[in-house]
Amino acid sequence: MDWSTVQLWVGALLTLMIFSFLYKDNPFYKFAEHLFVGVSAAYWMVQGFWQQIVPNLLAKLAPGSFENIIEAARGQQPELVYIIPLILGLILLTRLIPSIAWFSRWSMAFIIGYTAGSNLPRYLVSDFIKQVEKTLALPLVATHADNWLQWIMYSVSNLVVFGGVICGLVYFYFSKEHTGAFGRASRAGIWVLMVAFGASFGYTVMARISLLIGRLEFLGSWIRSFT
């Protein structure tokens, strides 16, 4: 039996073990679930080690020692500034020692500072200013079309986006009571949001079903390997 056959069998048996959960929780499912947890934790740890710690930390602190593994380290000078993430990374591990676990807050503070500092301008520009700009820049009456129906549809589509965004924002504005014209706009906003939720739901269902089809095809290839 060659190695690829072993891999096929292991994959197929694990797939069946996980699908067995559809009947009820059972030892086969628990086995596959626990194996997956262990393997995936190690997978990410190894990825972090070989993709980040070796090339971006160790090879920068001691390039001479890693030039046989990392080609980019060849002929480079040590960059001692990388002692900072080494210290912060080691400090993060103090979380495993309860008496000094509070030290890990320093590393967490760095992670949170980075996330907040990089997210603020990025979201401000791409998810707020650009979106306002794209909404306001829409021509409410189409300027070009091949026929009358296309002209109507282009204009209606742009109106749906412009009006939908305004009504959706009205729904999220809680400083004024949702009554009268404001209330009607808010209600239209709910409808727009419902269409978005419905579309997202439909998309998610399709994605999951295509994954399911992929697994069934894999089981099919396993069964065909018997012959």
Next chain:
Amino acid sequence: MKRTIPILITAVVGGLLIAAYFVPAPFLASADRLIPDFFNIIAAFAFVLGGGNLLRVHLTKISRRDHEWIYSVVTVAGFLVMLFAGLLKLGTGEGGAFHWTYDLADGRLLYDALYQSVFTPCQATMFSLLAFFVASASYRAFRAKTPEATVLLIAAFVILIGRTFVGGWLTAWIPEPFSEYLHIPNLSAWIMSFPNLAGQRTIQMGIALGIISNSLRLILGIERSHLGGGD
């Protein structure tokens, strides 16, 4: 020490990145280059922390012979085999020797073999299992009790059948030029491109405002819940 220094670190790191975005100074440009590198390295240590924590929890369970401790043995064994196969880059061929220079996605590595035969099937099957739960959830969701629920139902239904053979077949009779918009696959594409865009954009703008205000609260030290209790 336990609260002031973390607040200072958050303020300095966050403040430098925001300043680097708006001010074109060489010092800030190098901070903008180094801080993401530092973050990626610390995040890699977080994976080590996660692995260490997993070992601690499951070894404790095994040593105490807790309920269903035998499954913890499976977790620890899977973890250690994958870890050593990956860290030492053990090969499946050539006598299972060390291959420091091999890429992690190299088919000759035991790590890649385990990834292909254990990690990938388990992950894909776990997610595909959700198809069944989504189906039962949609049975509950697809009840047109209110006008809003009806809108959700219609949108989801059009998107769903718009991406299958049935969608095209049901409305194949619609003549030109109306089929350009009323043919279900085209209608599905229109819903995705316009009403859905409006809804997603609204949500996106709301999320952006939330993230901006929360980021400011973190950088200015107003938001401190992530530091936990104690001094």
